[in-house]
Amino acid sequence: FFYTAGQPRWLEVLFIDEPGAVTTVYPASGRPEAPLPAGVKRLLPDGAVMEPGRGCEWIVAAFSAQRPSPGALKKALEGALKRRQQRSKIDDTCALPGLRVEGASVDTLRILRGP
Secondary structure, three states: OEEEEOOOEEEEEEEEEOOOOEEEEEOOOOOOOOOEOOEEEEEOOOOOOOOOOOEEEEEEEEEEOOOOOOOHHHHHHHHHHHHHHHOOOOOOOOOOOOOOOOOEEEEEEEEEEOO
């Protein structure tokens, strides 16, 4: 994974699958120790390998100027997945509704795997 930031930023990247299993992608230790330095197309020091899967999956990144609250992104993800599952009979897209983390810019990569 690569990132671009005009100023030092805290970053958290999580992976979540349709059943709700959350995996920390960055930082691998689970808790950021320091903000990432500013730069363009900088390589993250941690990475991930995708395993076979089916259905919807998401990679979610949260950039913030301040150190993130422990578990805030994971809690937001779990809540969004729960709301998605409650409305899945009406809307079977891979959208995650209402995914917000206070003080952070959140981006989501949606992945839909076929049979």
